[in-house]
Amino acid sequence: MAVYKLLLLQPPVQDFYNTAIRLQPIGLCYLKATVQKFLPEFQVVVKDYHQGWGRHTLPLPKELAYLKDYYAYPDKSPFSSFYQYYHFGASFEAIAEDVAAEQPDLIGISSLFSPYFREVMRCAEAIKQRWNAPIILGGAHVSVEPERMLRHECIDFVIRGEGERPLVEFLRAWMQQSDYDKVPNLGFKRHAKLILNPLAPNYAIDDLPVPDFSDFPANRYLFEQRPLSFVITSRGCPHRCAFCSVHLTFGYRYRRRSNEAILHELQQRYHAGYRVFDFEDDNLTFDRQAMLELCEKIIANFPPGDLQFLAMNGLSYHSLDVELLHKMKLAGFTHLNLSLVSANQSIRNQTRRPHSLEHYFTVVHEAAQLGFQIVSYQILGLPDESLDSMIATLVLNAQLPVLLGASIFYLTPGSPLAQEFPPLTETDVFKARLTAMSIETPHIKRDDLFTLFVTTRILNFFKGLELPEKSMPLAEVLHDAEQQGGRTTLGVTILHKLFEQHSLYATVGNNLKPVRRFQVELFFRVWNQLERICTQQGRQITHLASFSGDFPNG
Template sequence: MKKASYKLLLIQPPVQDFYDTPIRLQPLGLAYLKAIVRRELPDFEVTIKDFHHGRGRRPIPLPKELGYLKAYYAYPDKSPFCSFYHYYHFGASFDEIAAEVAAEQPDIVGISSLFSAYSREVIRCAEAIRQVCPATILVGGSHVSAAPENVLRHKCVDFVIRGEGERPLVEFLRAWKDGGDYAEVPNLGLKREGEIVLTPMAANYSIDDLPLPDFSDFPPERYVFERRPLCTIVTSRGCPHHCAFCSVHLTFGATYRRRSNEAILEEIALRYAQGYRVFDFEDDNLTVRTAEMKALCEQLITRFPEGDAQFLAMNGLSYHSLDQELLGLMKRAGFTHLNLSLVTAESGIRRQANRPHSFAQYLEIVRFSALFGFKIVSYHIFGLPDERLESMLDSLAINAELPVLIGASLFYMTPNMPMASSFAEMTEEDIFKARLTAMAHETPYVRRDDLFTLFVTARILDFLKGLRFSTPSISFTDALEAAEQNGGRAALGAVLLRRLFDEKVLYAAVGKRFEAIHRFNAELFFRFWARLHFIGTQNGGLITLMS
């Protein structure tokens, strides 16, 4: 006999790493799933539990696979150039998760597995839940789309969903409710007589047919940016580019789809009425349809009071689709920050990575963005498989002189990304190391010490780029003196830089003592420094260097 109602519990799991991103953690994908199930299957009660954000952190032992990192993350460094030290569990413990899930008494538990490096935490959640709860356990998300068999082989996982999840989840719940004939459920992974079976992929609902994500489990004050309530939005799914280091197509397919401006504005207006004031667009390519984005900005300018609503695109923007007019409209609409994905200035590596981006256009976009007063972060990838060290130094030197902060990303492989086809199949350990902090991917041209030195050098540059002074330019010596006068971490940074230049050694600040960072390659740092004529600060000033 069928039940009158059923309970679906959707979970955002904790993560374990050296650091956590304090924003961009609102589980938007789960909110879309809740909304579609409530519309299509009203006999299902759906609850989202975020076991990651707002659940604290605690140090845990460093996994043995990452033991080599002790030589790099050696000290609890309090300097402005610090890298990492403690390895943490961010979020609720697995025992707490199991207890809370058991108390909910769900029929089905859906767990989000977004990042391959954190798939172990997903399995630990499933194992803990299985010990205390008889619910069916279903896993979906980007990692599942990339490596479904890897997830489904675990005994504690009953089903997986690949690709976009709305239609597959609805069809799965219908089949589950009717007794378990899953042959017609698209995008599903299941076990049949001990064998893994993957059903064919099929199209999702039309993007404009999707209901607005259901945020009813999230109070607005839970997710904040600069102390104001933040919510995430997407205007599109997919990306028309096919960069070799990106695996977004494994989840969203090869077709780019954009929502209508009317639907986007309706969602922003609803969130504004709910108390949100910061709106983060998490598109993989927000501005690719330039004319439509310009029209959206014009409507945002009209609809919302100046300075009241703030717009961000923290997932990054492709400068390929930006121009001066769009930047001006974005600024007037309330965009304050620009995260640009440079990757590399080397044209040959860009071609290999299948990026249709012009470096001349990048320089133009940075110049216009600075004129409009945006706070700009430019993201590099250090360690791409075929890029030489000298090329990375050149790219870093170019951005050192521009009015941008530098977002240093150390290359890592993820399962079935296009670039991965040229390498051996990833092992479980490789998947676990698919994270920036692991510095796992060495090449014939770049070793781990080089990657570490580039990462710390970017932090040194960002320290200098963040200094403020009253004149258009200042000498490096005077900049350090001004930093010392400011006290605190600024003064500490100045002291450490003086010692670096005097002794050719970078020190960590550990309590009241200094400890040499042995893996920092001072010779490489000074080889880079010799390329510079000046440093461009984030607010448009110049720090001039001695020749």
């Protein structure tokens, strides 16, 4: 039946680190299923050139040369940050060779994350040298910067916003060699002029088919050695967070699939061998009642304990309560990623996240009692937040049963906050990543950002220890941890030097080298405000003051 071949690919990325377990290309698999539903003339193949191809080292890009003093050593200690810059995925040459072997009629490339737009362009350039087929781009970054992407000589088309309906209508126009002006969301070139068609609604969310993962075996993507599948229950974000641009892709109108459709997809994946499901929604629990009912359906239709559910894209604690947490736990949820952003009410108001801190405490304590593994994310370096305010949030979370998720602020293209800055250059977009530590403010400098980031590593070291008693003084905790061997013993050795010599060391081979940009005075400003450290298991590390050194309280 198939007459044409459409190849959809996920490109590699280049950075200091890789998020290895969140790479299943569900967006491309949605596109594949939708095209094959409406246009059976097309054979659609999805290729993942990011996951499963290993990595190789790269020279540090010139735009990031200032990071050499911060990421100075191949540190093997528990408190290391970054060191080597990598290419994660297939080489551009290998991609071009593989694409040419497929002989596609059209090629689609996903451009999800703004700082990796250059990798998308490199893919397009390499492919065009080997195979002359139209290249179309889509994804969140294209929705934010369609003109910058379309301007590149190797890019023929772009799609803004949700891609299913625009791609189908584009393919129809392409087959019929008709005018592209009526294809919604499409960007194209006419006589060297860039044309961006108006945006239009996508298909109704329940009319979208289940994503087609048939190009990948169930064991391609794993979480703790079990087959992992992404699931999306909704699209659209009703919140208007100042640091986010997701509305440019999915809009502000919240649309949720029916629970029957979601359950059908889970059952289909279950029979295909998947046992771990990560809900990648931006707002999984926004419709509280619908989420309660979904949990009840999961409990009624699957063997107890057979499935594990995650929400690694994060949950708004605003939409969680005691009843929903209990139901989610019974259904098989094990991890909660919460976004606090800041404990400072005025900062939360400015970033349009005016959620109650009291409610945050309720959610954290109830979730911890239920046995959830909790990560709480704080943004370090928001433009109007003082250093004292950032420290206060860090101290608050250090004393709660959560792991600390430190997210260093960067300007997301298209976000409301980015509009308050001069127009972003290509270099600015490239540096829109946590590892770049690119934004300094009157309140916080790069040394401070680095120090607070490493401080979260130190505090998480304590939080990850398993204590035999509900409450233990720090001296006993360090003594017991020192006996464990490996990196734990190494961490204790470095901590003793930090407390006694007021210097943090990296482990390089068998040697210890000072971490030069770590501001020890700032570390002790945080440390001296801690009354205790709460581990992930809810146990308390006390008597911290005897390790405070000679630095005064902040």
